[in-house]
Amino acid sequence: MARGGGVSAALAIANGGIGYLYGGSSLSTGFDCSGLVQYVYGLSSSYRTTYQQATLGTHHTDVANAPYGSLLFWGSDSAPYHVAISLGNGSYVAAENSSTGIGVFTQSWSTPDFYINY
Template sequence: MSQTAHIPSHRKPRRSASKLAFRAGVAGGVFSTIAVAGAAAPANAEPVTEKTLEMPTLGSLDADLASAVSASAEASQQEALDQSLAAQENTALKKAAADAKKAKAEADRKAEAERAEKARAEAQERASRTATRTSLSAASTSASAGDSAGSQVATGSAAAIVAFAKAQIGDAYVSGGTGPNSWDCSGLVQAAYRQAGIDLPRISSDQSSMGTSVSLSDLQPGDVLYWGSRSGSYHVAIYVGGGKYVGAQNPSTGVVERDLDWDPPSGAVRIL
């Protein structure tokens, strides 16, 4: 046996003729088909071109990102501004409410103080009127007793003044009237004192400034009574004794005789 009888051959085994023929046939068929397709295609057919998708570049991505970041920053700033404004409005509302509450409390305090002051003034006025009425009532009682005893009977000039004043009872009241059948308060007093030869000023405030001031508890017939202040009186009448006076009151009553406590005078003056 030769030495190479067991060494395997490295040659590729030959293909059989049948396999080669089969492959040649297949290849021929393929080429034929291609040739037929090429012949059947239109002569002016456009070549097929491939389309590609364009991908965004890095530059456009950066621009979009920057725009998004800017929009986000603006939104954040706007939100912060809105929150700041809301906080300021809330603070302003709280301050306004506190100021309104404080102002209301101050107004209530002032109103209460005014009510208290008014109540005190009214109480003082009532007390003053009560004291005046009490004094006049005592004066009236004293005058009545004196009349009974003859101690307050008008004489001389006082008698002429009182008689004239009483004679006008029932006459009309006319503002500015000086008689003989209509009078105002100072016109009647002036005319009555003229009967005693005394010329008094025309207006009530000047008449009450004449003579000397006397107490309402020490009145004598012929004294001039006044209402208001002595130098600023707004009404005058004549004391006729017995706790009564005669005066031209107003258009509704005319010249009347009244008790002192019907409308208590503020004071009196003695001119005789």
């Protein structure tokens, strides 16, 4: 799926009232962070987890300038624990958790540790 399509699809899911579900990766059940990324970018099952998705590109640490459509990660290079999709300008779309759900957030709310261009 093209970068713009992935971002558009993620925003539609965030605005469509689909809920957060740990381990979820479908429109019918809901999504967790890596399930959302896998779904909107059409990734194979080889890239289902945050750790697997972090291997899709070179890691960059200038997260404040992460380009539109890039994947943002929280945690270390060897142990990332959360992924989101950059909207540029310090905002991102993510399946955060069962309390905050799936939505658009800013890096002032939670700052990622690195990103990859995908």
